[in-house]
């Protein structure tokens with residue numbers, strides 16, 4: 001029988017691997033600590049954990065690994081402040097407390113039998129990677145997978161090798177762009193929406209999953225609607241400061257929603273009226 005765990009109590013995990021993605025972004029693989037009472041680490045693509053860094057504090061981080069690998073948890077973290085810097089500075093064998101998984105996942109059931117368009121800006125590819133793993137593993141259940149990914153510069157691209165591997169598969173189309181290419185970059189330059197004209201899109205037969213900075217999501221959703229994608233077929237992942245992650249403290253309130261439990265993944269028509277009404 002599965003052990004009953006208190007969502008407010010962190011489970012002990014240990015850093016098993018730290019991989020460098022970019023100069024400020026690292027992917028950490030965590031294994032369950034020996035003293036953990038939990039049975040496994042199952043999660044839905046799009047969900048997040050609260051990671052407790054001892055002596056520093058707790059912060060929400062999306063799970064970026066493969067949902068089929070239930071014995072470990074993978075996170076991709078950009079060092080932007082005190083807590084994220086402490087996380088990316090951890091070494092193999094260091095302890096981390098993990099609460100969760102929390103929140104809503106990408107609507108994988110809605111996507112069955114349809115094309116899926118994944119649109120990511122910067123680190124927004126991290127919470128979408130578990131969805132891509134799951135879709136590629138069960139590719140017969142879905143139509144085509146189109147991945148459109150934008151980053152600031154070539155050195156800010158994460159998961160470079162996997163992007164190449166995904167692009168080689170016959171059921172996928174992967175397009176990458178950067179805001180500033182530099183002399184050696186031979187790929188696309190421009191914001192992620194400039195990729196739309198190169199993508200093989202079937203707007204009325206597709207479900208779209210979008211994650212990135214809020215300003216990017218606004219432009220992307222506007223362009224998708226112009227292409228004829230219905231608002232009900234677009235899903236976005238939202239970010240707000242969090243504390244409890246279980247809908248108790250109100251820290252993450254966004255209009256009538258609590259991002260920690262009603263989100264972070266929302267159907268676009270549910271949050272569209274709020275964007276612009278509330279400060280970013």
Ligand SMILES: Cc1cc2nc3c(=O)[nH]c(=O)nc-3n(C[C@H](O)[C@H](O)[C@H](O)COP(=O)(O)OP(=O)(O)OC[C@H]3O[C@@H](n4cnc5c(N)ncnc54)[C@H](O)[C@@H]3O)c2cc1C
Nearest residue numbers: 048059060061062076077078080081082083084239240264
């Ligand atoms: C549901 C959810 C999922 C998340 N998933 C991830 C993830 O997978 N990987 C990850 O690295 N982060 C993720 N974050 C963001 C992460 O939790 C914050 O970046 C973190 O709390 C910042 O803590 P800090 O102490 O390092 O920085 P702070 O000291 O709080 O901030 C330092 C500076 O960075 C800025 N800043 C804070 N957060 C961000 C941000 N998200 N982007 C850009 N600038 C920021 C602040 O405005 C400030 O100027 C997620 C947040 C949410 C709500």
Ligand code: FES
Nearest residue numbers: 243245249250260
């Ligand atoms: S973080 Fe406490 S209600 Fe969402």
